Amino acid sequence: MAFEGLTEKLNAAFKRLRGKGRLSEADVKEAMREVRLALLEADVSYKVVKDFVGKVTERAVGSDVLDSLTPAQQVIKIVNEELTALMGGTDSRLIMANSGPTVVMLVGLQGAGKTTNGAKLAGYLRKMYGKRPLLVACDVYRPAAVEQLKVVGGQLDLPVYDEGQGDPVKIAENALRHARDHGNDLVLLDTAGRLHIDDALMDELRRMKTAVRPNDILLVVDAMTGQDAVNAATAFDEALGIDGVVLTKLDGDARGGAALSIRAVTGKPVKFAGTGEKLDMIEPFHPDRMASRILGMGDMLTLIEKAEQNYDEKQAKKLQEKLRKSSFTLEDYLDQLRQLKGMGDLSQIAGMLPGMGDKLQNATVDEKALSHTEAIILSMTPRERENPDLLNASRKRRIAAGSGCPVVEINRLLKQFEMVRDLTKQVSRGRFTGFGGMGHGPGKKKRKKK
Missing domain, CATH: 3.40.50.300 (P-loop containing nucleotide triphosphate hydrolases)
Structure with missing residues (x-):
């Protein structure tokens, strides 16, 4: 994704600022030198970089910033505001005709x-x-x-x-x-x-x-x-x-x-x-949202909009009833993964999560894993999807042949599904305490969305 290198370098510069209790003018100027290099490496034009760094430095070395209790956060806030202004400040929409096409x-x-x-x-x-x-x-x-x-x-x-x-x-x-x-x-x-x-x-x-x-x-x-x-x-x-x-x-x-x-x-x-x-x-x-992404602050508004565009109210009510009855099946699991896929590229979605974007962007998000999951579940009979306990060794070999995936992947999927099903039981009984125990990325996001 664009800006990954820029985000990494800016975060490194700001991390050094946050490591200091108080900031001096020299600290700010040193950080701005790193910002300047990061922007030039991102192929921003020299004149634009020069003007941008000049504006940020002028605002950041003021007494209001250096004497504040959180000077590093104030500097980041200024960079965020100036990045937003650099890209136009406000959204620009299409010009629509008053009459006719x-x-x-x-x-x-x-x-x-x-x-x-x-x-x-x-x-x-x-x-x-x-x-x-x-x-x-x-x-x-x-x-x-x-x-x-x-x-x-x-x-x-x-x-x-x-x-x-x-x-x-x-x-x-x-x-x-x-x-x-x-x-x-x-x-x-x-x-x-x-x-x-x-x-x-x-x-x-x-x-x-x-x-x-x-x-x-x-x-x-x-x-x-x-x-x-x-x-x-x-x-x-x-x-x-x-x-x-x-x-x-x-x-x-x-x-x-x-x-x-x-x-x-x-x-x-x-x-x-x-x-x-x-x-x-x-x-x-x-x-404003792009500036937030560049600084690794996420973009929850766009993430929510994507979720709403792929939100199926009828499916949601059906799932809610299943959660209440603790009857979450592999078919439901597949439906949720499909809704997640419909939101777009998973690495881009990761970049929209505040405080997590830089960590998740550096991880490899395996889009093929979702396709394999879909192929495995579709190779099962309706009865097997309703009751995975039926899946003995011979059934797994048949599913492996039908999906083109090894049996080890089927076992991995069933283990992940069990984790999700256990979580839904906690939710339905009002004993859910967080996602700390979950290791399956898509499942985690899916349950979080609900």
């Missing part, structure tokens, strides 16, 4: 992820706001670009408007008429990109902007390109005028500098962030 124009260099993230954004807005999106294939140059949009649109059950080859500007105009006629209140234009910025590309985008008058022009940039992403944002804004940025591949090995630099350099906000390859892995960009 809202038109969002997606622009960017080739390979940044416009097509995939356009579909992700459409799916997100449909799910969260009840929008009726229309994806429009305006990239008539890249081989298979239209087909790619149809594929991702089909996976999300989204309509796609295309005319094959032709003038992209005319296609955009016709798509807008089509949206009005068919009740689509959101139109996303997937435009062409180039390997570099050129006059032909910009001229076509300017003509499209004039023709359809988009409510929002979003530049899609790859976070893994570092300062090149910031340079692309500057160039597109000067030539076309953009309203915001979609930052993709924040789940990769990106050092994160683009997220911290774009607003400061271009004045344009990051509005959305792509956090994984799956088509539901996109989220609004919250500067």
Whole structure:
């Protein structure tokens, strides 16, 4: 995940500050030198780093901080506030049309992820706001670009408007008429990109902007390109005028500098962030929450939102009744693991837990283990899922053959399930005292959520 290296280095600097009862101006400046190096290594632009460290140092060496009872915490608070301000301070939302379809124009260099993230954004807005999106294939140059949009649109059950080859500007105009006629209140234009910025590309985008008058022009940039992403944002804004940025591949090995630099350099906000390859892995960009994640403080608001999106009220009531009767089964266990998987990448979820993110991010979260668990349980008969005590050696060998997992994994799963079942009995009898005895990560989170 992006920012892991930055988070580690910042926490190391702050740990040294917390180890001192009182701070001197020299202590603060030494810590700020480490912060400066950490930000530069994260590929934040030099000017942005210089201004940021200057602001933090000016505030941190004041008497209000150095004379306080918890000066280290005050310094961290200032860093948190300045990081939030650096990334825009407040959330920036899409500009919606007062009447007629809202038109969002997606622009960017080739390979940044416009097509995939356009579909992700459409799916997100449909799910969260009840929008009726229309994806429009305006990239008539890249081989298979239209087909790619149809594929991702089909996976999300989204309509796609295309005319094959032709003038992209005319296609955009016709798509807008089509949206009005068919009740689509959101139109996303997937435009062409180039390997570099050129006059032909910009001229076509300017003509499209004039023709359809988009409510929002979003530049899609790859976070893994570092300062090149910031340079692309500057160039597109000067030539076309953009309203915001979609930052993709924040789940990769990106050092994160683009997220911290774009607003400061271009004045344009990051509005959305792509956090994984799956088509539901996109989220609004919250500067305050991102600053909290960077400093290892977690992000409980986003974690709660993810849980609510995957919350099944009917299943929850059914599970509550089973807990009351102490009849928790392997089928219930599987349902809870599936809900956990639906919340997204487990290492990202770990990073949202306050005080635990840095520990859990450094651990390997084995996503395959959940798939193995699912395969094992699905290889059992309904009767075996209801009563695991039936699983003798021959039944386990049959399940191993059906799931492709060794018997030792089946035994491990049954032991973990027993721990969870014992815990549910404690909960149902009102004797639950905490999760200290549990060693199974997903089970722990699952029970914690309930």
